[in-house]
Amino acid sequence: MNKNSSAPVSPERRRMLKASGVALGGLLIATWLPPMVPKSFAIQRLEEEPEDHELQPPTALGAFLRVGHNGHITLISPKIEMGQGVQTGFAMMIAEELEVPLSQVSVAEAPPNPELYSDSILNFQATGGSASTRSNWEPLREAAAAARIMLIQAAANQWQVSAADCRAENGQVIGPGDRRLGYGEVVAAAAELTVPENVPLKKPEDFKIIGKPAQRLDTPSKVDGSAKFTIDLHVPGMKIASARACPVVGGTLVAVDESRARAVPGVVEVIKLDNAVAVIGDHMWAAIKGLEALEESVEWDFGAHGGIDQAQIEQALRDAFERDGAIANDVGDIDKALDGAESKIEAEYEMPFLAHSPLEPMTCVAQVRADACELWVGTQAPVFARQAAAKASGMPAEKVIIHNQWIGGAFGRRLETDFITQATAIAKQVDYPIKLVWTREEDTTHDLYRPHYIDRFAAALDADGMPIGWSQTIVGASVLARFAPDAVPPNGLDSDAVENSANPLYPLSNLRVRYVPEAPKAILNSWWRGVGPLHGAYVVESFVDELAYAAKQDPVDYRLKLLGDQHPRAQAVLRLAAEKANWRQPLPDGRGRGVAVQEVFGSYLATVVELQIDANNGVRIKRLICVADCGIVTNPTSVHSQLEGGTLFGLSAALYNEITVKNGRVEQSNYNDYRQLRISDAPPVEVFVVPSTEAPGGIGEAGTAMIAPALMNAMHAATGKRFRRLPLARAGFHVI
């Protein structure tokens, strides 16, 4: 994902509103929503609405919200809820400009429609890249503001007064003499009006809802068990399927003795796919037992990668340094700088493959009928989901119906559609709907993993130990080349792989950044929470820390000096983090503090870790401080939650996680051997958000990207040794 960190492109959006014209009215004003419908029903009704020609043009307003005859507002969310609180944030934006209480807004999921819902930062319809608030901050508010203006005008027309003498408040239009009309009463007339061309937005000082902590709309149903995730759905006649794919990527199914599974009580069907076998049962237990019964009789052709081991993969990555690759940036003359430098420092960093491991495993409900292919699935990429189902079912895309669902953890995994393809392929072979549920073992061993990266740096230093410049070479798989090959330029430069590296935060007069893509055998790679910055922030902040220590300077002071007069927001978060961490206060032996500061996803973050190490290599994190300037905040509660959870999510991986390969197979399978952070390991995260009037920055992945460098820099501060390869557990440390 190309996560351009600049502010959202408002002029284009303004044009979109303007161009939408009169035709929008009929869309904006929908009559079909009964009062306070439950969410699931709202979604159903939305998708049942017949295709209307007016739906086709790219119309920001009608695409995003509907006003019912009862005055109830429905946000049609272009982003799926997966814990980040985005749908509540969007509802707050709509409520703010429409002058309705948040309780008057409910949420429906947007169907796949790239014309209406492509993300202006990601350039496709997806939830990811911490882009949601950044890309929708203006268009959503403009849509709501336009609707408000039309509702006011409709009331003014009815009263035969000037709209200038009317205002909107609490879901009503109020006119001269305190006359009042509810939105529902004027909505039909408003639908006939022209959509206004210039829509002024509220000034931040006038916000009543944005910026104030709001309870998430989805949480009440998530504390009483009533919320439905994909895995919880039941459609009439549905059976449960589970699958086992060839343990080696690229392998195929040769033969299987189906009778062994059919003998298991509750098993209904055994399905053979090109690269997998699936068992359909009355319940998941039958499917699991059926798969176990097949285990011994399944014959695979493991293909080309059945003999691949981790050592071979890592050697191939090291060998790739000999290739030229693509130049991501070349400033000044780094070769000359290195030749003439007072001193030089070199370092190599390494980051492992990581599984996403969301607690809701891959799951998808699919039905392939003669007339349509219908899917109920939590997906971060609905258009890709539709394409995958179309291909697997043989149906044209317009016959594929996608009902997006709340997601029980994604972290990038549900940008992929492999499990959707598999569910559709299974459903195609039977005449009833199936719910495909992967076991945890299948989920861990058939993920698409965060790339294994190796980075090499060489810095030229002046007499004061400040860098005259540095060179950086990055080797790792290009996720973009697999995910969206058309988005990769001819030289193979993957903008994600070089993020935070190609244009480092620190101004350098000599810089060369080179990227050599190397796709590993036996492993597929994909987006993982934190994406480009997760890699870039780790290596750049680790290396700068090394330079600071080599110069015998304080790591905070060194960074501030290196920033010079650049990036005042970065300097501010760094200073505040140092202050909150009592950075200047000396620590006893065995303790250390580490820091990292970067711009990630359009936000500025500084993270400090303070830890203590005992004689047995036990590490206790004493303090974890995260300071963010993420621009204007919509829901402060969500921002804090994302920084707390995102930081710990990154910590879990930095401490424990690496996926390895043996005989072409992933060696880890479940939480017993792919350990995750637990409450007993989790330090409190102290979050501080700097007040800001800048455009919103991303926050869902920001904390995740910052923790590993702060942790590893703290390890150096406490031990005097550099640990350059993640995870920390590799170096023999454990958390106490």
Place this chain on the structure above:
Amino acid sequence: MLTLTINDVDLEVDVPDDMPLLWVLRDVLGMTGTKYGCGIAQCGVCTVHMNGNAVRSCVLPVSEAAGNKITTIEAIGKTALGKRVQQAWLEHEVVQCGYCQSGQIMAAVALLEKVPDVDDADIDLGMAGNMCRCCTYTRIRGAIKSVAKA
């Protein structure tokens, strides 16, 4: 045919004896608040109460559940403590994706039943079996403590 007592209701089920209670709840009885995460009692998202104790339903054969009092997330709010814990979860805005929170709440209620004045060490011990991949741990701890203090 086995008779299960779930949320004070007796239910007859015709399933294999070794079938884990989790799948009986979810796929036979349609009670989907209890989740699947690992199948090997590592993650705790399947936590229910058996006679007031937190148990992992993914490894509990249904035959062992028969004759015992099973409580699930769907009914925990009917108890005073369960209601308070759910309320604390909302007040502390614990939830992110929410998938593990049924199990977290069931574990927290069982813990608070036994140790009404929990401290950090009790929480570490009582809640370490319940993973949250969104890592809402800071708020889980805060919510449990607020119930303990109340």
